[in-house]
Amino acid sequence: MAEYLEPKIMCAGDSAVVIEFGDSIDMKINARVQQLRRYIENSHLYGIIELVPTYRSLAIYFDPLAVGDIGLFFEKLKSMAQRTKGEVSKGGLVIVIPVCYGEKFGPDMENVASHTGISEEEIIRRHTAPDYYCYMLGFTPGFSYLGGMDESLATPRLKEPRKVIPAGSVGIAGKQTGIYPIDSPGGWQLIGRTPLRLFDPQGEQPFLIDAGMWVRFKGIGKEEYDEIASEVASRTYKPEILQKSGDVA
Amino acid sequence: MILEVQTPGLLTTVQDLGRWGYQGKGMPVAGAMDPHALQIGNILVGNNPQEAALEITAMGPKLIVTEGEGLIALVGAELGFNINGVAAPMWQSIRIKSGDEILVASPKGRGCRAYLCLSGGIDVPVVMGSKSTYLRAKVGGLEGRPLKAQDTLSTGPLKPLTWQTADFQCPEHLRPDRSEDSPLRVVLGPQDDAFTEKGIKTFLESEYTITNEADRMGYRLEGETIEHKSGADIISDAIPLGAIQVPGHGKPICMLADRQTTGGYAKIAVLCTPDIANLAQRMPGQKVRFKSITLEESIAVVKVGREQIDELLRLRASYRTRKVFPGEGTVRKEAYRMRLKIQEVTYDVTVEEVD
Numbered sequence: 001m002a003e004y005l006e007p008k009i010m011c012a013g014d015s016a017v018v019i020e021f022g023d024s025i026d027m028k029i030n031a032r033v034q035q036l037r038r039y040i041e042n043s044h045l046y047g048i049i050e051l052v053p054t055y056r057s058l059a060i061y062f063d064p065l066a067v068g069d070i071g072l073f074f075e076k077l078k079s080m081a082q083r084t085k086g087e088v089s090k091g092g093l094v095i096v097i098p099v100c101y102g103e104k105f106g107p108d109m110e111n112v113a114s115h116t117g118i119s120e121e122e123i124i125r126r127h128t129a130p131d132y133y134c135y136m137l138g139f140t141p142g143f144s145y146l147g148g149m150d151e152s153l154a155t156p157r158l159k160e161p162r163k164v165i166p167a168g169s170v171g172i173a174g175k176q177t178g179i180y181p182i183d184s185p186g187g188w189q190l191i192g193r194t195p196l197r198l199f200d201p202q203g204e205q206p207f208l209i210d211a212g213m214w215v216r217f218k219g220i221g222k223e224e225y226d227e228i229a230s231e232v233a234s235r236t237y238k239p240e241i242l243q244k245s246g247d248v249a
Numbered sequence: 250m251i252l253e254v255q256t257p258g259l260l261t262t263v264q265d266l267g268r269w270g271y272q273g274k275g276m277p278v279a280g281a282m283d284p285h286a287l288q289i290g291n292i293l294v295g296n297n298p299q300e301a302a303l304e305i306t307a308m309g310p311k312l313i314v315t316e317g318e319g320l321i322a323l324v325g326a327e328l329g330f331n332i333n334g335v336a337a338p339m340w341q342s343i344r345i346k347s348g349d350e351i352l353v354a355s356p357k358g359r360g361c362r363a364y365l366c367l368s369g370g371i372d373v374p375v376v377m378g379s380k381s382t383y384l385r386a387k388v389g390g391l392e393g394r395p396l397k398a399q400d401t402l403s404t405g406p407l408k409p410l411t412w413q414t415a416d417f418q419c420p421e422h423l424r425p426d427r428s429e430d431s432p433l434r435v436v437l438g439p440q441d442d443a444f445t446e447k448g449i450k451t452f453l454e455s456e457y458t459i460t461n462e463a464d465r466m467g468y469r470l471e472g473e474t475i476e477h478k479s480g481a482d483i484i485s486d487a488i489p490l491g492a493i494q495v496p497g498h499g500k501p502i503c504m505l506a507d508r509q510t511t512g513g514y515a516k517i518a519v520l521c522t523p524d525i526a527n528l529a530q531r532m533p534g535q536k537v538r539f540k541s542i543t544l545e546e547s548i549a550v551v552k553v554g555r556e557q558i559d560e561l562l563r564l565r566a567s568y569r570t571r572k573v574f575p576g577e578g579t580v581r582k583e584a585y586r587m588r589l590k591i592q593e594v595t596y597d598v599t600v601e602e603v604d
Contacts, residue, residue, distance in 0.1 A: 010439035013519025014547035016489035018439045025484060052273045052487040054511055059487030061272070064548040065555055137275035138485060138511030141386050145485075181275075182386050201376050201388045207274040 007081035020057035028086035096240035105193035142181035142199035161187035195229035250317035258310035263390035265301035268379035282529035286325035290366030293322035295411035300370035301380035309353020318346035326360025341418035360530040369404035432540035435518035443515035448476035474499030491520030566597035
């Protein structure tokens, strides 16, 4: 892993600055990104517009005419960045994502089974076993980049991408797994679908998952899928969010 | 005021200053491609500068006022502009009423994006803090899509003193300079160290042409290949507005309003914020050159733009309190004008009995 000795401050135009902690995808580096994000959110720095955490850096968008002396502003950010420690917290929030695997919701389950030589049942077991860490969101509204998939499930993308993948589809692409938040084209191998809305622009909370959270998939049957789907449609569904403690696997 | 869309134009969308605050969740900002022009137009029709308006791309819509009356102003690109078949001036507010026909036609001069601002703004739902249309996720504006024929647009409640703003003009010196031969200013970074010295020299010294792949998301440019040190790919990070990323093929792509929030290509530079609109007003086939400036210089340019908006707001305050008022619209009883100085800042204050 390559964590820098000193966080790098990178000028990104007159209204953004990027603070980078390393050059690899690593939980320890991402922990510093998340920590800096919390420091800044709790600081009284004036003129900050928004923060965008990614794998190994935090982008800070600001109003250049509101932050005061720009050099001083960068200095303050830098000293906050230096105070972060790459402590990977065992705790954190876990959101449970119910998924109906296989059949019509997972049209590529057979592809994954034949590529990996693992039975459908075992694929579901291995896919629901770990808690996945959400490093960042991007690509489309609400798309989470998850780390921690069992590598035995790795399957290359479809040769012919689909023109429309329905929102909620859960798929595998190489060593990654993810959920499509909105209908979009794509080449992921689809193994199931969640009835939850990862992106709901009219909702009180438009996004279900945040960077730094954990995601746990839970297998459900078709009946339960339909029940949850109707609760989601009537906005009565409450997603299951657990506090992960150090002792719980 | 209610307007009916007769023809929608090429790509007409509702835009304000964008949906900021959700980039960390992967939500693109969207918003006006020329936010400076949008703010001017809103000031001209009596709105707050950040109100939503119609962003018109190259070929405009035809609208009919079916109910009420109000003010409109067309700003930005020089497009043909007629009201009831008679040429109408841009950069000023114009009073319109039920039955009037507004036509925005094709480009007559510089630019390709114009803003039709309506007094009261456009009454569409505020989605996640903004009225801006983000087409790819069908969010905001009119059902998340461009205007189509037979759509109905309603304006919101008028701001106080709207009627006194009628015929107000944006003076020449406050209209944005969209000269097509001036280089676009950039600040190098965040990944300028991913390029060879030769690559940076190529980027700053050669001329690029805007390709046909130029839309609200970004402009792909064609020209000399920019040399990377060891590949174009980085671990995905945030893409600021106006960032210029260079994929493996070595041709720059300028990332604009509808850009994805994150991406995995090295970014050689970021456009000086006011120059982003200068690029967004250019069309495929036109040339682009870049000029490197310092961060401090870039911020100074931002400051000039902000001061121009402030100056126009001050001019509007003075205009509204000039002597002659037509008696139409809301009934005015009495108006007082005073100039106050509070902590070294001068304010023109208008006091008016509203009912």
